Amino acid sequence: MNNCSIEGCIKPVKAKCLCAMHHQRKLRHGDPSIVRPRRVKKTVKCSWVKCEERAMTKGYCSKHYYINRVMSLVK
Ligand SMILES: [Zn+2]
Numbered sequence: 001m002n003n004c005s006i007e008g009c010i011k012p013v014k015a016k017c018l019c020a021m022h023h024q025r026k027l028r029h030g031d032p033s034i035v036r037p038r039r040v041k042k043t044v045k046c047s048w049v050k051c052e053e054r055a056m057t058k059g060y061c062s063k064h065y066y067i068n069r070v071m072s073l074v075k
């Protein structure tokens with residue numbers, strides 16, 4: 001019995017040299033290697049003025065979280 005022709009896939013062939021999963025993908029996307037893109041998580045931007053970085057901690061990016069923390073210690 002043959003295995004799926006997709007590299008790294010060891011599932012048995014269902015149709016056209018592809019396993020059931022990869023055959024389905026080929027039917028759906030025209031390319032068995034395409035994985036349906038996952039919904040991207042909503043990203044929160046840093047609340048620092050004019051900062052476009054992704055917020056990591058408490059609404060700030062790592063850099064501004066650090067600055068904010070240092071500034072609050074100075075106060
Ligand atoms: Zn496969």
Ligand SMILES: [Zn+2]
Pocket residue numbers: 046047048051052053060061062063064065
């Ligand atoms: Zn920032």
